[in-house]
Amino acid sequence: MSAVPPVAGLAARLAARRRARTAVVTASVLGALLGVVLFGLVVGDVPTSPAEVLAALLGGGDQRTQLVVVGLRLPRLVTGAVVGAALGASGALFQSLTRNPLGSPDVVGFTAGSATGALVAIVVLGGGTAAVAGGALAGGLACALAVLALSSSGGTTTGHRFVLVGIGTAAVLTSANGYLLTRASLGDATAAQTWLVGSLDARGWETAVPLLVAVGVLLPVALAAQRTLALLDLGDDLAAALGVDVPRARLGAVVVGIALAAAGTAAAGPVGFVALAAPQLARRLTRGSGAGAGAAAALGALLLVTSDVVAQRALAPVVLPVGVVTGLVGGVYLAWLLGTGRARSGPR
Template sequence: MPGRVYRRGRWSWRWRPRSVVVCAALVALTCALGVVAMTQGTIELTAGEVLAALVGTGVVDQTAERVVLGIRLPRLVTGIFVGACLGMAGAIFQSISRNALGSPDIIGLTAGSATGAIVQIVLFDGGPLAVAAWAVGGGLVCSAAVYLLAMTRRSGGGYRLILVGIGVGAFLAAINALLLTRVGLDQALEAEIWLQGSLAGRRWEHALPVLIAFVLLAPPAAAASRRLDLLELGDDTATQLGVRVERSRLALIVIGVGLTALATAAAGPIAFVALAAPQLVRRLNRAPGAPLLSGAVMGSALLVGADLASRHLPFAWSVPVGLATGVLGGVYLLWLLGTTRKV
């Protein structure tokens, strides 16, 4: 379906009706999954009780109100915005690398953020804000290393970026394991649990930083979407069309790293979402260009759905959502390699 242009004064915005429908459907799906997630748990609630606790109308049981507002809502908000950050970051890096494998978890940025967070956890025992700051720092250092190593040669493009990122990610994973062997059992256990990636026990101090990060970083990412679309055509073509390639690429990398790092700080390293969300939504949109907004919404739906599924596995098993998405990511990666000619 061809795109349409919305104009208001000096500003214009290109949009596609199919993409709007896809986004609306994904938002509705995320809301439905969220309602189900809010009703499930040790204390089962009805949808009416959840709504009454959220809106604050009618007679609300205090226990239900504490469960909804103090436990389940922060977990849901964290899941929504962690998924949104990862989905948007995945769309950015896949467009920059021009490769379906160019997601933060594949090219090592998630591992860099995890290293920064682990250093804070095992050495300084900081709170959520300190962990978030160190995760951002680790992600920025890792991205700088990957970018500089990948750009030592002008040839190779996205393929070289991915290969360098895989190498850096493997190195950082070894560093993370080494750090865990040099600390006390309690600290190592805390860090190991965090490394699994989980939304369990998330409170507002975890939800608010990632919510604020998305609100602050999504607008500049959306504003740069046209330049990102042109970068997908290749550096030479983008330069001829007036794009300052290196400056635009660097700005987009910083935005993507910020989204990835704060999502990782809030929930730990979570695989699959950044890799799969942009590709799945591209197939639904059937349109060219980087799916930033729809990728973010798809990321939210995937993570909220995976978290809900991980809590209701057969045989009374309950696993961290990071393990569940890791299994899905492995299956998806095999499918992607088997069905895509060029990755």
């Protein structure tokens, strides 16, 4: 008879297999993202060939092609990819921490808080782009702190309590946002409503570069927390027994998740469903027990960039806000998720 492999060796092989599958899935998603980005650089109201796009990216080509490809299309695509990555990673962190698939920033009110801050900057202060971004960051952080304070009991926060408090906070803030819109002038209300849906219109390098720097710092921190988050998924007691400082690890992940969500929302508005769907799709594709931040970030970037290309070309020359497309995709995804869950649970 062959010897039964030790449990430790079997666990190590399974972990290595999961890491390999996650790497393959992430690489495949990034390859698809590159293809969508190249497609987005070619298509548009101003026709450009792949050769012209390549020449413009390498610093050549005529002035018109340079303006269209490098000055207009590329920063919009970069902004969309980075915003999607930030939202996807943030959703993965919060869903892992709360052990709840609904524990994403758009469900628990963080993006609603960002929207409130941006509306205050637009309607009350009459600020410009920088003021709106700053207001969104401040609003998202303030909302996150309030949800954490209200959902904590005895110094700890449970996943279900966190989600319920977040949903209630989001409802209150949505009402406040509606009131602010009624007090705004027609021009401010139109601009604010477009931002509230989620849009990448007129996003240039002045938006893309600071966002890229911020997420470039935050995303590696989220990726470095993967092993700790996996241990937290096993339960606080077991994680503590394995040497994890549970309160510190949870606080660090919460801070990084809040910062990622606030940065993405400040750049593109409260784009819906990306933070909710990307981690779940990543978990299904990688067949992991939790939603990894790396795969979720890649899928978030792919979802948002693809949705934006569809939003620009589906009803051309009319350009839809990207939040309209992500909302449609997210609604279909949720309906499918509920349907498959009901089918698995069977009749009651």
